[in-house]
Amino acid sequence: MSKRIIFTGAEVFDGTGSAPRRCDITIEDGRFLEIGTSLDGDEVVDLTGSTVLPGLFDCHVHVTSSGIDFMRHIQSPFSYQFYQAEQNLMATLACGITTVRDASGADLGVQRAVEDGLIKGPRLQISVTALSQTGGHGDGWMPSGCVIPHSIPHPGRPAGIVDGPVEARKKVRELARAGANVIKVFTSGGVLSPRDNPRHAHFRDDELDAIVIEATALGMFVMAHAQATDGIKSAIRAGIRSIEHGIFLDAEAIEMMLDKGTWLVPTLVAPKAVIDAAEMGLSVPESSVQKAKEVMEVHKESFTQAVKAGVKIAMGTDSGVGPHGNNLEELYLMEQGGMPIYDVLAATTSSAAKLLGWDEQLGTIEPGKRADLVVLEGPLGSTLQGIKSKIKKVYKDGVCVSS
Missing domain, CATH: 3.20.20.140 (Metal-dependent hydrolases)
Structure with missing residues (x-):
């Protein structure tokens, strides 16, 4: 029987270029199931104080x-x-x-x-x-x-x-x-x-x-x-x-x-x-x-x-x-080149998925897509310099592959 996992408490950048917002994410069978509040599940992962990005x-x-x-x-x-x-x-x-x-x-x-x-x-x-x-x-x-x-x-x-x-x-x-x-x-x-x-x-x-x-x-x-x-x-x-x-x-x-x-x-x-x-x-x-x-x-x-x-x-x-x-050094260089932070992150998620022709499955956190997530320690901050040092966990298809 599949397990439904809930990630709670984090600020979520969904990949579209919009600012992060506080919400919960549920994953089941390697895919995003729901994004919202007061969600139910079998296992809870508390990410309070963290920021979550798409893979x-x-x-x-x-x-x-x-x-x-x-x-x-x-x-x-x-x-x-x-x-x-x-x-x-x-x-x-x-x-x-x-x-x-x-x-x-x-x-x-x-x-x-x-x-x-x-x-x-x-x-x-x-x-x-x-x-x-x-x-x-x-x-x-x-x-x-x-x-x-x-x-x-x-x-x-x-x-x-x-x-x-x-x-x-x-x-x-x-x-x-x-x-x-x-x-x-x-x-x-x-x-x-x-x-x-x-x-x-x-x-x-x-x-x-x-x-x-x-x-x-x-x-x-x-x-x-x-x-x-x-x-x-x-x-x-x-x-x-x-x-x-x-x-x-x-x-x-x-x-x-x-x-x-x-x-x-x-x-x-x-x-x-x-x-x-x-x-x-x-x-x-x-x-x-x-x-x-x-x-x-x-x-x-x-x-x-x-x-x-x-x-x-x-x-x-x-x-x-x-x-x-x-x-991820590239992200800061893009920022220095005049690209706003959220646009840089979109270029590294949803836009990249579109370029590759894989945007129906990847690139944003939304129901039905493959559950790739990056968990950052703390808020996103005002610059992408040193973003690699903030990475706590990486999930691919709903499975933690690096921590």
Whole structure:
């Protein structure tokens, strides 16, 4: 017989962007049953003095990546990444994130291991491998002639380099076969890739059109690593659902995003993570460190302009570049970039769920949805700085998974 659990006494932020309010929550069979006052149940959890949030989202992570120390990366056994992924997933869950979109690296085996309870972690939406043109952000060719890809291909993770619409179309089908839930494409250069420039657009329109058409036919959205202004605009024209990073936004790109309803996943913490890693003495290429320093301020300004214009925003961190478990640092950077606190939290809950297409099941505290909860010690406060230190418990599908 199922047990009805009541959480009482807390201030509840329901995920919609409204201010927290005092109410009770009942959970049964892993779903929210009622939200209100004077509710009945079989077990009472007293949360007086606490604040409750819906389970949080991170829409851009790499759970099989554990930092950007290139020497360590090339000296690690191939399978080591999957054991590290278990630790990364648990660290992510412990900071209140119960759902992630993996932006390349995690394969069907990682996703299924979480679903089947073999390992503990947030539920995953996976892209498996990101698509790159030759010489693009996903091309691991080094000046020495060695190739160090972001994620080494294996039978469940196809190689991602494609050139021309025919190759692009076929690769989307291969990724769907491998279990991808979303397609990721690099439409510009990036910070960590040594042989390209974040200001340069990648892929031509016919290639991007083929990717989007094929993904749409397979029932999948497309996300674009897009830092360059032209690469952002190419992605928007093609109908890609979300712009990841969006460093060099301009007024025209923002207007195009508003017109098309395109999402922004800013990952403000990512360039900072590159600089921090270098300062810690890790073997990060100097070209990457220099590019990270060059983009930090313009990245923040682009985000601020997008917020002012009303662009749809969902939280993402690029964790894997920086440490897993530090994901909530992004919230304070979003706040510093001009986004009101409740809007930041909505971007990390209900808006993120909409971006992923999972808003019917997740993202808000309301009857019928899956019972993911984050319990914070004390009131929410006037800033999101240090919010991770307030986390007392995390629930996923009504079960306490971290305390």
